[in-house]
Amino acid sequence: MxxxxxxxxxxxxxxxxxxxxxxxxxxxxxxxxxxxxxxxxxxxxxxxxxxxxxxxxxxxxxxxxxxxxxxxxxxxxxxxxxxxxxxxxxxxxxxxxxxxxxxxxxxxxxxxxxxxxxxxxxxxxxxxxxxxxxxxxxxxxxxxxxxxxxxxxxxxxxxxxxxxxxxxVIYDDKDYHFQIGKGSILREGRDITLIAMGLMVHHALEAASILSLEGIECRVVNMSSIKPIDRDLIIDSAQKTELIVTIEEHLITNGLGSAVCEVVCEECPVPVKRLGIKDRFGISGKPDKLLSYFHLTPQDIVEEVKKVLQRKPRLVRAVG
Amino acid sequence: MFEQGVKDIQKLKKIAKEIRKDILLMLNKAGSGHTGGSLSAVELLTALFFAKMKHDPKNLTWKGRDHFILSKGHAAPLLYAILAKCGYFKHEELFELRQLGSRLQGHPDCKLTPGIEVPTGSLGQGLSMANGIAMALRLDELSGRVYVLLGDGEVQEGQVWEAAMTAAHYKLDNVCAILDNNRLQIDGWVEEVKNIEPLAAKWEAFGWNVKEINGHDFRQILEALNEVELVKGKPSIIIAHTVKGKGVSFFENKAKYHGVAPTNDELELALKELEEGIK
The missing domain is CATH 3.40.50.970 (Thiamin diphosphate (ThDP)-binding fold, Pyr/PP domains)
Incomplete structure (x- = not known):
């Protein structure tokens, strides 16, 4: 890669x-x-x-x-x-x-x-x-x-x-145009939306590939514009997939997850699971070891998605 | 139209007296605000805006202008009184100070008030911004100078000394700081709260050209401003020894009047004193 x-x-x-x-x-x-x-x-x-x-x-x-x-x-x-x-x-x-x-x-x-x-x-x-x-x-x-x-x-x-x-590298420099206030859909899926920022966008894409093999289809959104945030895209995702997981290499308080929750709660309440760092500081270590330690690898995302999917009754019935 | 480049000291004194009256009137109307530190720097700003600086109230973005930053932003009433007298806005607007919807905020807000270039109020930040403007002027080969008024208590903020190093390192000889050394801060005498002396030696050690004057003496102020302009290769600071609350006997040298506005009774007495002179 x-x-x-x-x-x-x-x-x-x-x-x-x-x-x-x-x-x-x-x-x-x-x-x-x-x-x-x-x-x-x-x-x-x-x-x-x-x-x-x-x-x-x-x-x-x-x-x-x-x-x-x-x-x-x-x-x-x-x-x-x-x-x-x-x-x-x-x-x-x-x-x-x-x-x-x-x-x-x-x-x-x-x-x-x-x-x-x-x-x-x-x-x-x-x-x-x-x-x-x-x-x-x-x-x-x-x-x-x-x-x-x-x-x-x-x-x-x-x-x-x-x-x-x-x-x-995720983007092809010829096809992509960044805009302030706009997120971008990198992969379509009906079951759940993964909204990520930074390095976690790539991890979300990897997780989506793994989950697809198991029949779970994820929409993956790169929410690079944290403020202003793409409210329309968040609302559309909440309406279409009825379940959202946010992933950030940041505290889950007041980062991407919080920003997404603010929109979802006000506009279209559906369950949101925030993945990130939980009320603690970082520590020394190699970056890849730290990503595992803080449960931010693609495999961690896969497991969290499976857990959170149980909160979506229709899908559980369909899979069951 | 205001008169620029005033050389006549009697005329400057007359303007200073009117500025003091405006400060007291607007603070009394507002019911809050910083009296002592506004009164201590009246001569300094009067000299700058009416005798020294190149500026045009009708052309705020004129490239040839000199710049002024009120780093001790709590002296906003003084700056507003000066700007109104220069014609940046109407005199009656002064009496909207600190009111909801007013362009005259409690501390300077450049988004709202004509003639104000950067936001200040949280202490210790004005000199850094002055340096930035000075760097831009140099890049654009403009001859304008940047004047920044610091409080004496304010130099307890560490950022002032970071900025002092920056100005010296980049040889910003177009920066002129003026330190309103009124020796008082909210909690009392600066010397007792946390001593900042030896001030002149500190600035010299930081690579600045230092000039000490009586900050209420127009002749000394103007001479100093002209003299430091000739110093090349380093920034200059004028340490102006002043009296907090200057011009009103019962405000002078009182820490209490750092952040308190005159009552109606005090206003009446103060205006009388300003007219007749302190006896």
């Missing part, structure tokens, strides 16, 4: 955007080698600002650049971007709706060995709660590139969650 780096895609796209638009500026907080903003720094040193290990100042500086008409992309690890500098993002960026793009690497537990201090499992929630903020979690490198191009044209604050590890 082909894999590609979201970080490389980000760095490469920044360079391309930098050539197209001289108002694109980039900031980093001493992690430009990791976030790949170094690629932009090399090409456009005068438009790159390393703020050092000072995330709060980085967000404020980005706000100032945006206020003066620039399109700043500010990058660091997800936990430092959203946690360390949360109130700076609230006051200096989101409050005024300033045009700052916060693109973080190292979301989720697949950060791996560095452990819980460095694994952002609450970042999507921290950003989703802010008025004016748009929140995007790309599912692969192709989508990352499209997201970066899209948000460069969109006016307003955006948070994009990337990852340390390479993700399996």
């Amino acid at each position: 082909k894999k590609a780096s979201l970080r490389e895609a980000y760095g490469r796209t920044l360079v391309e955007l930098g050539k197209e638009n001289k108002d694109i500026v980039v900031l980093d907080a001493d992690l430009s080698g990791s976030t790949k903003t170094k690629m932009f720094a090399k090409e456009f040193p005068e438009r790159f600002f390393n703020i050092g290990i000072a995330e709060q100042d980085m967000m404020g500086t980005a706000a100032g650049l945006a206020a003066a008409g620039k399109i700043p992309f500010a990058s660091t690890f997800a936990i430092f971007a959203t946690g360390r500098a949360w109130e700076q993002i609230r006051q200096s960026i989101a409050y005024a709706g300033l045009n700052v793009k916060i693109v973080a690497s190292h979301g989720g537990i697949t950060v791996g060995d560095d452990g819980g201090s460095h694994q952002a499992i609450e970042d999507v929630g921290l950003m989703r709660i802010l008025p004016n903020m748009t929140v995007i979690v790309p599912a692969d490198a192709i989508e990352m590139e499209q997201v970066i191009r899209t948000i460069a044209k969109y006016k307003g604050p955006v948070y994009v969650r990337g990852a340390r590890i390479d993700f399996p």
Whole structure:
């Protein structure tokens, strides 16, 4: 299976955007080698600002650049971007709706060995709660590139969650067009809908293939636009499959699962099972071992889907 | 139309007196707000907006303008009084301060108020934003300067020092910070709450050009503003020694009036004092 780096895609796209638009500026907080903003720094040193290990100042500086008409992309690890500098993002960026793009690497537990201090499992929630903020979690490198191009044209604050590890490639770059506020159906199925974000989109697809062999057909949705979320697609899924499982490499509180539940509860109540990390911090380990430890492998999804299908009376009768 | 580039100090003093009256009137009408820290910086902002800065109330996005950031956002009544006098909005709007539906929020909101460039109010964030604007001006080869007013208590916030390092590292000589050193914060004397001295030595050690003045003396303020503009290769800070509550005897040097508006009785006495001068 082909894999590609979201970080490389980000760095490469920044360079391309930098050539197209001289108002694109980039900031980093001493992690430009990791976030790949170094690629932009090399090409456009005068438009790159390393703020050092000072995330709060980085967000404020980005706000100032945006206020003066620039399109700043500010990058660091997800936990430092959203946690360390949360109130700076609230006051200096989101409050005024300033045009700052916060693109973080190292979301989720697949950060791996560095452990819980460095694994952002609450970042999507921290950003989703802010008025004016748009929140995007790309599912692969192709989508990352499209997201970066899209948000460069969109006016307003955006948070994009990337990852340390390479993700399996899901999209063909010719056929896919990312849109803010739109999810995409990657596989159709009548029995249940799996709504996922980030790496979990691929795991959901794998799980759907396994379940299909057993006669269970899953609709699989990539909900990369967490905010604004694709309400229509969630409602359509709830109506058509009457059962939803959400899967996220994030706490199940205030992330994708919560966002989906908010829509389902208000618009079309059906059972929703949220898979993700449950009220605990991450730990050190290799990414694949951690995914097993936190029950986020395709096989875990398969088992959860079978359990949750028992909550759907008609199907149980049909299978029985 | 307001007069820019005022050189006559008597004229500036007259404007400052009117600004003080407006501050007291609007705070009294609002029934809440920050009196002491608004009054301490009246001369500083009067000098900036009426004598020093290039700005055009009729053309908010004029590229040639200088920029001002009120990092100590709680002094919003002062900034609003100044902006109204410059003609950014009508004078009567001042008396809508802090009311539901008003463009004059409790702390500066650039989405609503003409003449305000960035949102402030949560302390410690204005200098970072000033740096960002200064970087953009440099990239665009614009000659505008960025002025940012800091409180003295405010520099207890760590982000101020992160930003101080950034401005020095990037040699942002188009940034001019002004520190309203009125020596009081909500809980009492800054020195007793948490000492920030030696202030000048700290900023110098962070790579800044430092100038200390009496922040109520127009001659000193204008000289300092002109002098620091000539310093190249490093940012400048003017440490302005001021009196909290300046101009009203019973507000002066009182921590209590940090965040309390004048009552009707206090307003009457205060306006009288401003007219006749403190005896």
